[in-house]
Amino acid sequence: MVDVSQHKMVPEHSIVDEGELDDVLEEYEIKSTDLPKIKRTDPALPDDAEIGDVIKIVRDSRTTDRAVVYRLVVE
Numbered sequence: 001m002v003d004v005s006q007h008k009m010v011p012e013h014s015i016v017d018e019g020e021l022d023d024v025l026e027e028y029e030i031k032s033t034d035l036p037k038i039k040r041t042d043p044a045l046p047d048d049a050e051i052g053d054v055i056k057i058v059r060d061s062r063t064t065d066r067a068v069v070y071r072l073v074v075e
Helices: 018-028
Strands: 012-015 037-039 054-061 065-074
Touching: 018 054
Parallel strands: 037 065
Antiparallel strands: 012 054, 054 065
């Protein structure tokens, strides 16, 4: 079986630690539940991601070199 998370077209996905999460939520003046969602069954998620975790996704961007987005893991 193919490990989708290792495909070259899948951007880097990592679990955000509490310290970084607090900084991000404060910067945007939001709660984690206000973030866009990603399902726990998404094959690109790290294996140790759990419901309620926030995932940092780093994508290549033509305009800013790289784009960082955050997603809340849901059921």
